[in-house]
Structure formats: structure tokens, C-alpha cells
Amino acid sequence: xxxxxxxxxxxxxxxxxxxxxxxxxxxxxxxxxxxxxxxxxxxxxxxxxxxxxxxxxxxxxxxxxxxxxxxxxxxxxxxxxxxxxxxxxxxxxxxxxxxxxxxxxxxxxxxxxxxxxxxxxxxxxxxxxxxxxxxxxxxxxxxxxxxxxxxxxxxxxxxxxxxxxxxxxxxxxxxxxxxxxxxxxxxxxxxxxxxxxxxxxxxxxxxxxxxxxxxxxxxxxxxxxxxxxxxxxxxxxxxxxxxxxxxxxxxxxxxxxxxxxxxxxxxxxxxxxxxxxxxxxxxxxxxxxxxxxxxxxxxxxxxxxxxxxxxxxxxxxxxxxxxxxxxxxxxxxxxxxxxxxxxxxxxxxxxxxxxxxxxxxxxxxxxxxxxxxxxxx
Amino acid sequence: xxxxxxxxxxxxxxxxxxxxxxxxxxxxxxxxxxxxxxxxxxxxxxxxxxxxxxxxxxxxxxxxxxxxxxxxxxxxxxxxxxxxxxxxxxxxxxxxxxxxxxxxxxxxxxxxxxxxxxxxxxxxxxxxxxxxxxxxxxxxxxxxxxxxxxxxxxxxxxxxxxxxxxxxxxxxxxxxxxxxxxxxxxxxxxxxxxxxxxxxxxxxxxxxxxxxxxxxxxxxxxxxxxxxxxxxxxxxxxxxxxxxxxxxxxxxxxxxxxxxxxxxxxxxxxxxxxxxxxxxxxxxxxxxxxxxxxxxxxxxxxxxxxxxxxxxxxxxxxxxxxxxxxxxxxxxxxxxxxxxxxxxxxxxxxxxxxxxxxxxxxxxxxxxxxxxxxxxxxxxxxxxxxxxxxxxxxxxxxxxxxxxxxxxxxxxxxxxxxxxxxxxxxxxxxxxxxxxxxxxxxxxxxxxxxxxxxxxxxxxxxxxxxxxxxxxxxxxxxxxxxxxxxxxxxxxxxxxxxxxxxxxxxxxxxxxxxxxxxxxxxxxxxxxxxxxxxxxxxxx
Ligand code: SF4
Ligand code: SF4
Ligand code: SF4
Numbered sequence: 001x002x003x004x005x006x007x008x009x010x011x012x013x014x015x016x017x018x019x020x021x022x023x024x025x026x027x028x029x030x031x032x033x034x035x036x037x038x039x040x041x042x043x044x045x046x047x048x049x050x051x052x053x054x055x056x057x058x059x060x061x062x063x064x065x066x067x068x069x070x071x072x073x074x075x076x077x078x079x080x081x082x083x084x085x086x087x088x089x090x091x092x093x094x095x096x097x098x099x100x101x102x103x104x105x106x107x108x109x110x111x112x113x114x115x116x117x118x119x120x121x122x123x124x125x126x127x128x129x130x131x132x133x134x135x136x137x138x139x140x141x142x143x144x145x146x147x148x149x150x151x152x153x154x155x156x157x158x159x160x161x162x163x164x165x166x167x168x169x170x171x172x173x174x175x176x177x178x179x180x181x182x183x184x185x186x187x188x189x190x191x192x193x194x195x196x197x198x199x200x201x202x203x204x205x206x207x208x209x210x211x212x213x214x215x216x217x218x219x220x221x222x223x224x225x226x227x228x229x230x231x232x233x234x235x236x237x238x239x240x241x242x243x244x245x246x247x248x249x250x251x252x253x254x255x256x257x258x259x260x261x262x263x264x265x266x267x268x269x270x271x272x273x274x275x276x277x278x279x280x281x282x283x284x285x286x287x288x289x290x291x292x293x294x295x296x297x298x299x300x301x302x303x304x305x306x307x308x309x310x311x312x313x314x315x316x317x318x319x320x321x322x323x324x325x326x327x328x329x330x331x332x333x334x335x336x337x338x339x340x341x342x343x344x345x346x347x348x349x350x351x352x353x354x355x356x357x358x359x360x361x362x363x364x365x366x367x368x369x370x371x372x373x374x375x376x377x
Numbered sequence: 378x379x380x381x382x383x384x385x386x387x388x389x390x391x392x393x394x395x396x397x398x399x400x401x402x403x404x405x406x407x408x409x410x411x412x413x414x415x416x417x418x419x420x421x422x423x424x425x426x427x428x429x430x431x432x433x434x435x436x437x438x439x440x441x442x443x444x445x446x447x448x449x450x451x452x453x454x455x456x457x458x459x460x461x462x463x464x465x466x467x468x469x470x471x472x473x474x475x476x477x478x479x480x481x482x483x484x485x486x487x488x489x490x491x492x493x494x495x496x497x498x499x500x501x502x503x504x505x506x507x508x509x510x511x512x513x514x515x516x517x518x519x520x521x522x523x524x525x526x527x528x529x530x531x532x533x534x535x536x537x538x539x540x541x542x543x544x545x546x547x548x549x550x551x552x553x554x555x556x557x558x559x560x561x562x563x564x565x566x567x568x569x570x571x572x573x574x575x576x577x578x579x580x581x582x583x584x585x586x587x588x589x590x591x592x593x594x595x596x597x598x599x600x601x602x603x604x605x606x607x608x609x610x611x612x613x614x615x616x617x618x619x620x621x622x623x624x625x626x627x628x629x630x631x632x633x634x635x636x637x638x639x640x641x642x643x644x645x646x647x648x649x650x651x652x653x654x655x656x657x658x659x660x661x662x663x664x665x666x667x668x669x670x671x672x673x674x675x676x677x678x679x680x681x682x683x684x685x686x687x688x689x690x691x692x693x694x695x696x697x698x699x700x701x702x703x704x705x706x707x708x709x710x711x712x713x714x715x716x717x718x719x720x721x722x723x724x725x726x727x728x729x730x731x732x733x734x735x736x737x738x739x740x741x742x743x744x745x746x747x748x749x750x751x752x753x754x755x756x757x758x759x760x761x762x763x764x765x766x767x768x769x770x771x772x773x774x775x776x777x778x779x780x781x782x783x784x785x786x787x788x789x790x791x792x793x794x795x796x797x798x799x800x801x802x803x804x805x806x807x808x809x810x811x812x813x814x815x816x817x818x819x820x821x822x823x824x825x826x827x828x829x830x831x832x833x834x835x836x837x838x839x840x841x842x843x844x845x846x847x848x849x850x851x852x853x854x855x856x857x858x859x860x861x862x863x864x865x866x867x868x869x870x871x872x873x874x875x876x877x878x879x880x881x882x883x884x885x886x887x888x889x890x891x892x893x894x895x896x897x898x899x900x901x902x903x904x905x906x907x908x909x910x911x912x913x914x915x916x917x
Contacts, residue, residue: 164826164827164829165826185427186419186423187419188423217411217415219415248700248702249698250682250698251691251697251698252570253570253681253682253683253689254569254570255413255415255569255570255692256414256567256569256570256571257414257415257416257417257691258691258695258758260697263703268703270683280393280395280695280758281393281394281417281695285416286416288827289821292824292826293824294824295825295826296664296681296821296824297681297683297684297703302665302678302707302709303663303666303670303676303677303678303707303709304678304706304707305678305708307666307675308674309674309675319708319710319718323719323722324722327719327722329658330631330658330719330723331723331724333630333657337630339610341628341629341630342630342631342632343614343623343629343631344632344633344634345632345633345634345635345637345639346575346635346637347575347636347637347712348568348569348570348572348574348575348580349570349636349637350575350636350679350712351571351574351685351687351712352574352578352689352690352739353687353688353732354635354716355575355578355580356713356735356738357713357716357729358578358580358712359578359579359580359585359586360579360604360727361717361727362614363579363585363591363609363610364600364604364606364609365720365725365727367609367610368614369582369583369612369613370582370615370620370629371579371614372582372615372616372617372620373576373637374637374638
């Protein structure tokens with residue numbers, strides 16, 4: 001018996017809910033249809049042409065992200081026709097702009113001239129800043145594509161790096177529109193959009209202004225969404241390579257939303273922060289503080305030893321000395337003036353465990369209930 | 378906090394962040410959400426833009442969210458009780474309230490009805506400056522919603538009438554049966570990362586962990602047993618806002634401050650500074666030599682969130698892990714380890730192997746955290762109350778019944794703000810935050826990029842007022858209240874409302890809190906940051 005809502009993908013039959021796209025059904029069943037412009041949580045655009053599939057009885061190859069699954073539909077995700085089309089799409093993207101990773105190909109003469117150009121644009125003699133961390137490069141490997149011999153294109157728009165956080169490198173933009181969707185549909189900041197008319201090959205902030213002078217609030221959602229090296233954190237660009245870092249998942253230390261984030265660490269230093277996708281409460285989103293506010297951690301102004309004040313000046317002290325001093329003074333004050341002459345201000349900044357210990361110390365050791373924190377402030 | 382606890386029996390956000398996305402109507406008041414809780418504000422914006430939710434913004438300033446609604450009510454500062462009563466007046470008169478809910482789940486309705494009777498839309502217009510027709514429209518919108526969510530923040534609580542304001546919002550939500558349902562609720566947004574946790578963990582003068590009162594004999598006995606001590610004090614302690622005057626009077630001799638910087642955040646800073654300097658002994662434990670640490674007798678270096686293991690509880694009561702990513706600088710230690718070590722030296726050893734061992738003890742002594750373990754929250758955090766190890770957590774509070782049984786209406790009258798403008802001080806000042814800075818700036822001001830975007834203090838003023846007082850954009854201006862004065866640059870902006878200026882409070886060198894009023898809400902001791910009277914003049 002034929003099930004009511006059943007679709008066949010690569011020879012296997014799957015059930016689906018009305019309203020599911022082909023891509024959704026495939027992903028749910030671990031069939032890997034590659035995508036570039038598709039962004040979870042935003043309306044599918046069917047723009048980049050990478051997620052196309054072959055549907056029996058149709059000449060055209062529809063985009064799986066924006067085509068609804070239909071009953072008894074028969075779909076092939078890696079047919080020769082599909083692969084051929086995907087390769088052309090990817091090759092075209094690779095050959096436009098400054099994609100100077102190995103995927104560009106290494107026909108020697110061609111490469112040297114190209115690379116020299118890119119180096120000038122980039123002010124760096126290294127390969128692409130996101131080498132090894134790029135969806136386009138991944139696809140080029142997967143489908144064995146190089147842009148060798150393809151005519152390069154002229155870079156029309158200069159790099160924009162006048163803000164402290166984000167470098168916009170239009171030479172590597174493939175116009176997938178993920179950044180626009182991230183900004184308009186996920187964060188709803190409405191700072192950027194596709195350009196019109198003469199600027200139709202550029203993602204622009206309102207009036208073609210720089211991000212700094214636009215409505216951009218530097219949440220960095222667009223950077224996290226960009227599949228290539230067109231949007232990169234300023235502090236990361238040409239300073240940090242993905243393979244040099246390890247990721248530690250934690251919770252943001254700023255506001256009460258408690259966004260889940262990854263700290264990317266290189267040589268005991270946080271070099272980048274990204275949002276954890278697919279989990280509450282933030283599903284990958286962050287704000288400017290969570291994403292870019294980590295420099296305080298290794299600030300040279302951090303305190304490194306206990307300090308004791310003597311004659312109005314601080315001097316460094318050992319833990320033993322400082323702790324003994326505090327213990328003696330508090331014991332003395334407790335004896336002389338009683339427990340309620342002491343108070344503790346714990347913190348809305350430190351962990352639950354630390355607040356618990358502060359609460360226990362105040363009540364059980366100092367024997368007073370004079371404990372509060374500054375949250376009401 | 379106190380307001381919600383009085384109405385429902387629990388003071389936390391009733392619903393989750395994600396849940397705001399399924400509301401039909403969202404009422405945001407006293408929260409500049411896009412600046413202070415940016416990722417949460419996206420949930421609101423998406424609901425409005427893509428899911429057809431209706432937004433009501435009640436705020437004196439033209440905050441960004443006003444761009445997402447046609448219904449922006451602009452009340453005079455400190456007039457919150459009046460407009461909320463006005464909404465309820467209309468909702469009751471037009472029979473839009475949820476009678477079944479009121480009957481089955483609440484008490485005190487008659488008192489409420491009497492209290493709001495006189496708050497007709499016309500009367501409310503007089504007090505608040507909000508046009509009567511807008512009051513009616515907002516009342517109908519919220520009153521008819523299937524699920525209406527209320528979000529609020531410091532703009533509601535930082536008033537002498539803060540507790541009343543919150544009780545009023547609770548009244549409004551209960552009146553329309555918006556509690557215990559998806560997309561409903563009364564949701565206080567917590568400013569700092571672990572305000573919720575600090576409260577949950579007994580960082581309050583009147584309760585142990587999980588809000589077990591120190592005055593409760595059984596609670597004390599349980600704690601004494603768990604901690605192996607006797608004679609835990611049974612009298613509630615001092616709030617921070619009472620500690621400061623006691624320090625001033627010489628009754629409080631010693632203060633131990635963990636990771637806070639009251640010398641920038643305290644209301645009426647000049648007074649606070651004198652008071653804290655008057656202590657016999659001050660210990661500060663922090664990341665930096667903050668303004669407060671500078672006047673301490675002993676300073677301990679502590680670790681930041683990236684250097685330690687533990688948990689934070691976010692504004693939606695979700696307990697989430699933090700994990701050590703980098704080594705701390707120098708000899709900096711975990712805050713808990715410092716205190717435990719100190720306690721041992723004072724004769725009461727508190728040995729723990731690690732933060733996980735502490736969490737195990739927390740679960741043992743805290744019913745609402747009983748089911749929370751590091752293993753269970755490895756990937757996704759849990760919402761308390763989570764009373765047992767197989768309990769899935771509680772995303773929405775007050776489902777079947779309120780924590781206190783029935784929800785309690787409070788009839789509340791409008792009381793004008795403590796300090797009003799007069800001839801000498803003709804302009805209202807209100808304080809708040811900007812997106813690029815955080816609290817007293819101890820961390821953000823050390824992040825170059827953030828500082829570059831918002832490097833200095835400013836006075837935000839309406840074009841009308843700038844003209845009236847003959848002040849130029851970007852010029853340096855003196856701003857003076859009865860308590861002190863500061864200088865800052867003037868920023869003329871359409872965000873400001875006529876008659877009121879705004880200053881962010883992150884900047885120590887021009888601390889807005891040198892001007893603000895320390896008059897306190899009588900119940901929860903929150904100072905009136907949001908309203909005080911000032912005068913402006915050109916700086917020489
Ligand atoms: S940083 Fe955020 S606001 Fe700015 S363009 Fe990117 S997504 Fe939009
Ligand atoms: S900047 Fe990145 S995300 Fe945006 S269109 Fe270009 S390639 Fe796509
Ligand atoms: S990333 Fe921004 S919104 Fe999220 S918790 Fe941090 S400060 Fe709050």
C-alpha cells in the first residue's frame with residue numbers, strides 16, 4: 001500500500017509532513033544535499049543553485065530548499081545531471097573574485113598573476129583567510145572542481161575594514177544572501193540588503209554606507225552565516241587559522257539571556273567567539289558583547305596576586321599572608337562588634353556555585369544574614 | 378522580584394524566551410530590549426515581523442522597538458501604576474477580562490476592581506500624558522489576546538514605586554488569564570548574567586537557596602544539619618541599600634565584596650563613597666582593581682567566566698554550564714576557592730574538590746534544584762523548578778496553580794515619583810545602558826572594539842530642550858542635581874522626550890549615579906535610578 005505522504009529519495013521511501021521541503025525530508029533522513037544560501041530559520045531563497053535535485057518527470061532541476069515534497073515524488077540528489085549542474089555553479093563562483101585557495105587550481109602562469117593581484121588587495125601574502133573553513137572550498141573538494149583556466153573577474157569594490165569588528169571583503173562574496181537573511185530574518189536588524197541596479201552585485205548597507213555608519217549593531221550574525229571569506233572578524237583575519245584553535249562551549253558572561261557560545265582558544269587566549277547553533281536559548285545568535293567583548297579576559301590590567309594596603313598603598317602579598325590577615329581581622333570584628341557588624345556583597349556576575357559558597361560563608365561562618373548582591377542596582 | 382513574589386509566590390520570569398515567540402500580543406515596558414537583551418529582542422522582533430504578533434511598547438524614550446509597532450505609549454516618568462490601572466479599568470469596564478481564570482485561580486479581585494475604578498482613560502491621560510484613546514486601544518489589544526506576554530526590566534523596577542509597578546503588571550496579566558499558558562506570562566528580564574542564580578543561591582538577606590526563608594524554623598534546621606552547624610541567624614539581614622547607610626553610621630564595620638563595583642553602580646554615589654570609606658575593613662575580590670577595589674584593605678584576584686567551571690542561571694530560570702577555556706592570569710583563583718580557604722582559616726572548614734561537588738550539595742539542600750546535575754545539563758540547560766532527577770524541568774510556571782496557591786490581586790494607588798522637577802531643577806533625568814557597554818564597564822571598557830563604539834558618557838536630550846536651554850550638539854555640558862554634578866557631552870537626539878534627559882551609567886569618570894536619588898522602594902530596596910530632577914548649563 002502506498003502511504004499517503006511518501007517520497008522516494010535516491011531509491012528509498014520516506015514519509016513527510018505536508019509543508020516539508022525536499023531538503024528538510026532529506027536532512028531528517030541523513031541524506032546530505034549540499035547547500036550554500038540556505039539558512040535555517042529564514043525563508044529559503046533557492047538562490048545559489050547548489051541544492052538542486054532531479055525530480056522524475058521534470059526537465060528543470062528544482063532547488064530542494066524551496067520545493068515542497070509531494071506525494072510519490074521521485075528524487076535523485078546526486079544524479080549525473082545534478083552533479084554536472086552543481087559543478088558548473090560552483091566553478092563559476094570559484095572563478096569570480098579572489099578565491100585564492102588551492103581550489104582555484106594551480107595552472108602556474110595563471111596562478112602567479114592571480115595570486116599577486118589578490119595579495120595586493122588583501123595586503124597579505126597568505127592564502128585566503130578562511131582557508132580550511134569555507135563551504136565553497138569544501139564543495140570544490142567534494143566535486144573535484146578547480147577554476148584553472150577560468151578567466152578571473154575584476155574586483156569592483158574595495159575591502160571595508162573601518163569598523164572595529166568586521167571586515168567586508170567583497171572580492172570573496174558569492175552573493176548567496178545568507179548575511180542578508182541573517183540580518184533581516186534572524187536578528188531583524190535590517191542593516192544590509194542586496195544592492196539595486198548598478199549595485200546589484202553587492203550586498204549593501206542602506207545608501208551604500210559603511211557598516212559603521214549604518215543601522216548595523218555588530219551582532220556578527222552575518223559573519224557566522226557567511227559560508228566563505230567575505231565576512232570575517234577583524235581580529236581573526238590573517239591572525240588565526242581554524243586548525244590552530246580548540247573550541248570550548250560555555251555561557252555568555254554579559255546579560256541574563258545566557259546565550260550558548262563557543263570560545264575559540266589559541267595558545268591560552270580567546271581569539272574568537274561563535275554562537276552554538278541548534279540549542280536554546282539563542283540558537284546560534286549572539287550580540288556584540290557576547291561575540292566581540294572577550295578582550296577583557298587577557299587584559300594586562302587583570303589582577304594577578306593578592307594585594308594588601310599598607311600606609312595607603314597596595315603591596316603584593318602571598319595568598320597565605322592575605323588570607324590569614326582577612327581571617328584575623330574578620331574574627332576580631334566579629335568578637336568585638338558582633339556578627340551583624342559584617343556584610344557580604346555577592347555577585348550577579350559569578351557562578352551559582354560561588355554564590356552558594358558566599359551564602360554559606362556569610363550565614364554559617366560569619367553567622368549573619370547580611371548578604372545581598374547588586375542586581376537591584 | 379518582591380512584587381511578583383507577592384502576587385504569585387515566585388519572583389522569576391514565568392515563561393521562557395522562546396515562548397515569547399508564540400504570543401499574540403507582546404507588551405514591553407521599561408525595557409530597552411534591543412540594547413540590553415539583544416538576542417531576546419530578536420525573538421520579539423521576529424514574532425512581530427513574521428508571525429503577526431502585535432507589539433505594545435510603553436516607554437518614555439523612542440527606543441528601537443518603537444519602530445516595530447503602531448502602538449507606542451509614552452508615559453511621563455514614574456507614572457506606571459497609572460497607565461496599568463488605566464488598562465485594567467478599560468478591560469474590566471468592557472468586560473474583556475478572563476472571568477473563569479479570575480474566579481478559579483485568583484483572589485482579591487474586588488479590591489482590584491475598586492482600586493482601578495477611578496483610573497478612567499481621561500484621568501490616566503491627565504497623569505501620564507498618554508492619550509486616552511491609546512489607553513483604550515492598548516487595553517483592547519491586550520485584553521482580547523489569546524496569549525499576551527509582558528516583558529519588563531529596570532525601567533519598571535528602579536523607582537520608589539517599583540514593587541507597586543510590578544504588582545500592577547501581575548494584576549494585568551492575571552486579569553486576562555495570561556499565566557500558566559504558552560505565550561503568556563509576566564517576564565522580568567535580568568540585567569546581568571547571573572542575577573537569577575545569585576537570588577536562587579541565597580545571595581539575599583532573607584532567604585537560603587531556593588527562597589527558603591531564614592525566618593522559617595524548619596528551613597534553618599535543614600541547613601544546620603546539612604552544613605553541620607548550629608545557631609544559624611534567624612533574623613533577615615540587611616539589603617545592600619541598607620548596608621551603605623549603616624556603614625556611614627559606623628554600625629557596619631566590615632564588608633566583603635565579590636565581583637561588584639558599587640562605587641560606580643550605587644545610587645547617590647557621593648554618599649556611598651563616604652560610607653564605604655568609613656568601614657573599618659573592606660575586602661574586595663575581583664578581576665580588576667575597580668574603583669571599589671582601590672579603597673579596599675585587601676584585594677583578592679579572581680577568575681573570570683572563561684577560566685572556571687560552574688553554572689549560571691539565566692533570566693528564564695535555565696541552569697547552564699560554564700566551562701574553563703583558558704588558564705587564569707598569575708595566581709588568580711576561583712571565587713569559591715578563596716572563600717572556602719578563608720572560612721577554614723576562620724575555623725569552619727568548607728572543603729570541596731571542585732564546582733561539581735558544590736552543585737551536588739546545592740541539589741541536596743535546594744528543592745527547586747534537586748534534579749539538576751552537571752550530567753543532565755551537559756548539552757542543554759534545565760529550567761528550575763526541577764525537583765527530582767527524572768523531572769524534565771519547568772519551562773512555564775504557574776500551570777495548574779500558583780506557587781502560593783491562588784494568585785493575589787493587589788489594589789494599588791498611584792504615587793508620584795519621589796523627586797519632581799521644580800524651578801531650580803527643571804528637567805527630569807533617567808539613567809540606563811547602551812548596547813556596547815555593560816554595567817559599570819569593568820569588562821566592556823577593556824575591550825577596545827566595544828569601547829570604540831561607545832567610548833564616553835553622553836547626555837541625550839530632545840531637540841526642543843536643547844534649544845530651550847541654548848545648548849549645542851557635542852558641546853560639554855554641566856548637569857547638576859541636588860546631590861552632585863558631572864560633565865558630559867551633549868547628544869541631541871530624537872530618541873529623547875521633551876523635558877527628560879538620559880545618561881548611561883557605565884562610565885566611572887562621569888558617573889551618572891553622582892546625580893541619582895537614593896530614595897528606596899520601601900519593599901525591595903531598589904533605588905529610584907529612573908527619575909530625578911536636574912538642571913543643565915554650558916560647561917566653562
Ligand atoms: S553585524 Fe548584525 S546588524 Fe550588522 S550587518 Fe551583520 S547581521 Fe546585520
Ligand atoms: S557576504 Fe558572505 S553571506 Fe553575504 S552574500 Fe556574500 S558570500 Fe553570502
Ligand atoms: S550574547 Fe548578548 S544577548 Fe546573548 S547573553 Fe551575551 S550579552 Fe546577552
